[in-house]
Amino acid sequence: xxxxxxxxxxxxxxxxxxxxxxxxxxxxxxxxxxxxxxxxxxxxxxxxxxxxxxxxxxxxxxxxxxxxxxxxxxxxxxxxxxxxxxxxxxxxxxxxxxxxxxxxxxxxxxxxxxxxxxxxxxxxxxxxxxxxxxxxxxxxxxxxxxxxxxxxxxxxxxxxxxxxxxxxxxxxxxxxxxxxxxxxxxxxxxxxxxxxxxxxxxxxxxxxxxxxxxxxxxxxxxxxxxxxxxxxxxxxxxxxxxxxxxxxxxxxxxxxxxxxxxxxxxxxxxxxxxxxxxxxxxxxxxxxxxxxxxxxxxxxxxxxxxxxxxxxxxxxxxxxxxxxxxxxxxxxxxxxxxxxxxxxxxxxxxxxxxxxxxxxxxxxx
Amino acid sequence: xxxxxxxxxxxxxxxxxxxxxxxxxxxxxxxxxxxxxxxxxxxxxxxxxxxxxxxxxxxxxxxxxxxxxxxxxxxxxxxxxxxxxxxxxxxxxxxxxxxxxxxxxxxxxxxxxxxxxxxxxxxxxxxxxxxxxxxxxxxxxxxxxxxxxxxxxxxxxxx
Numbered sequence: 325x326x327x328x329x330x331x332x333x334x335x336x337x338x339x340x341x342x343x344x345x346x347x348x349x350x351x352x353x354x355x356x357x358x359x360x361x362x363x364x365x366x367x368x369x370x371x372x373x374x375x376x377x378x379x380x381x382x383x384x385x386x387x388x389x390x391x392x393x394x395x396x397x398x399x400x401x402x403x404x405x406x407x408x409x410x411x412x413x414x415x416x417x418x419x420x421x422x423x424x425x426x427x428x429x430x431x432x433x434x435x436x437x438x439x440x441x442x443x444x445x446x447x448x449x450x451x452x453x454x455x456x457x458x459x460x461x462x463x464x465x466x467x468x469x470x471x472x473x474x475x476x477x478x479x480x481x482x483x484x485x486x487x488x489x490x491x492x493x494x495x496x497x498x499x500x501x502x503x504x505x506x507x508x509x510x511x512x513x514x515x516x517x518x519x520x521x522x523x524x525x526x527x528x529x530x531x532x533x534x535x536x537x538x539x540x541x542x543x544x545x546x547x548x549x550x551x552x553x554x555x556x557x558x559x560x561x562x563x564x565x566x567x568x569x570x571x572x573x574x575x576x577x578x579x580x581x582x583x584x585x586x587x588x589x590x591x592x593x594x595x596x597x598x599x600x601x602x603x604x605x606x607x608x609x610x611x612x613x614x615x616x617x618x619x620x621x622x623x624x625x626x627x628x629x630x631x632x633x634x635x636x637x638x639x640x641x642x643x644x645x646x647x648x649x650x651x652x653x654x655x656x657x658x659x660x661x662x663x664x665x666x667x668x669x670x671x672x673x674x675x676x677x678x679x680x681x682x683x684x685x686x687x688x689x
Numbered sequence: 690x691x692x693x694x695x696x697x698x699x700x701x702x703x704x705x706x707x708x709x710x711x712x713x714x715x716x717x718x719x720x721x722x723x724x725x726x727x728x729x730x731x732x733x734x735x736x737x738x739x740x741x742x743x744x745x746x747x748x749x750x751x752x753x754x755x756x757x758x759x760x761x762x763x764x765x766x767x768x769x770x771x772x773x774x775x776x777x778x779x780x781x782x783x784x785x786x787x788x789x790x791x792x793x794x795x796x797x798x799x800x801x802x803x804x805x806x807x808x809x810x811x812x813x814x815x816x817x818x819x820x821x822x823x824x825x826x827x828x829x830x831x832x833x834x835x836x837x838x839x840x841x842x843x844x845x846x847x848x
Contacts, residue, residue: 325725326762353721355765387718389765398761443758 325354325606328391328399330434331406332358333369336451339595340403340602341373345381349603354386357399361406362392394437401605402438403598404458405451406430409589420454420507420671427452428675431461439465447644449474449601451594455506455616456633456668460676463618463633469644473616475506476635478597480614482580483512486572487519490534497521501614501637502576503650503657504664508547511540511660512573515653516637534572540656543573544663550578560586601640610641612649622648626662632669634661700750702731702777704822706847707763708770711743715768719745722763728755734843743770746844748777773847782822786842787815788832796835798828819845 327350331337341358344350360370374388391397408426438446448471450458455473463471479502481495488495499518504511514535519527550570557563567579580590604611614637621629623636637649653661709715716735723730731748751759760774775782790796790810798806804820818828822844829840
């Protein structure tokens with residue numbers, strides 16, 4: 325299976341390539357295509373990065389290939405990790421509208437090239453933000469089921485880790501999913517949480533303890549208040565310590581946000597989640613994961629079928645995503661997910677024609 | 690009456706002439722592109738043609754879509770310097786063949802094929818034939834049915 329990493333010399337792209345090789349996710353007969361941009365600074369850097377990877381990993385590396393134009397992208401799995409990124413200056417607000425403006429043209433260019441020159445069965449994993457816009461743009465040209473945004477899987481891994489951390493266990497003992505948007509409109513599906521070793525009643529009691537009497541109705545306000553509190557904290561060490569004291573769902577959203585604010589990036593964790601998906605595809609397995617996908621009524625939120633991009637638990641296989649695994653939700657999760665769907669639709673609508681799902685207008689303040 | 694529409698998913702035969710770097714591993718890299726995608730070679734030959742080492746001639750069956758996928762993937766290999774791909778029956782695909790029949794058995798290429806040939810097989814001479822790949826393959830098939838002792842064919846040109 326050949327993999328192309330668009331934006332291979334970016335922080336996330338580099339980590340994806342390195343982790344693919346380190347984790348032996350690709351056989352030595354596969355081709356890893358490093359995609360840069362002709363005329364940009366990445367053109368020369370992509371060739372140089374190829375040389376560095378060969379230098380480091382010749383014993384175990386796949387075949388390398390450099391591409392500098394969208395129509396040169398040839399692979400079975402394509403990772404979109406290029407474009408503008410979230411700001412990392414302390415106090416710099418996350419401006420997803422600006423990201424959308426900056427990155428939509430890039431999404432569209434690669435979508436058109438793949439539609440024109442591709443094989444028709446590539447699976448595209450969108451990493452670049454806004455991931456929902458990337459998914460919508462790609463899905464509109466390539467087909468819905470071939471495109472998945474990895475944001476919800478990354479958020480899910482974070483959610484599981486925060487729950488595990490609160491319980492003093494390791495992540496692999498925890499199940500559960502994050503849905504919604506990759507960012508502040510993430511929706512922790514507490515109803516999906518499973519804890520290995522606990523039966524239903526024990527789990528319900530444990531989850532109730534973790535939630536400390538809160539429900540998701542106040543979650544957006546909690547996030548905003550937490551971010552304001554963190555921005556007011558001048559000492560980054562103390563800021564990270566403050567996050568430690570918060571409930572798991574709030575930590576899931578604020579810890580990575582704080583990581584960006586600190587000037588570090590979340591490239592390693594992002595790449596880990598991405599390589600998880602690639603590894604499953606390379607192995608030919610179907611897995612249960614979470615991802616931003618373009619829905620056409622496969623699931624219902626707030627009593628209405630969803631048409632548009634939304635992060636949901638899905639089955640992912642070598643041909644893309646298939647079944648959506650979103651059952652009936654408790655009222656607070658359902659309402660928050662509906663809110664996320666509306667806000668995603670508002671981000672996507674200026675760039676990609678909306679589906680027929682237009683939820684009731686409610687104040688999202 | 691309108692022409693029946695060809696089924697785009699139906700496999701057809703193809704021939705490719707690939708110029709690779711003349712080094713170990715080049716053939717394996719090229720073969721892996723096909724093997725990974727479950728496409729077998731109907732024939733594969735390596736060897737210098739016109740003094741050009743690193744040349745690989747291969748034939749295979751695939752749908753048009755999969756054929757283009759294989760071509761694009763193979764062209765991305767750093768060991769591939771050039772690749773020319775044509776339908777098996779394209780007049781631009783040329784081949785040569787040699788047939789040796791049992792003693793006293795006369796053989797000549799079937800009528801209607803676009804080949805030039807020489808040799809009196811009944812007199813013990815090899816029959817040499819040159820023409821389009823498809824027609825040389827047809828000569829080889831006819832010779833096999835006629836009981837040929839040895840048959841050799843080589844793709845000589847794909848343009």
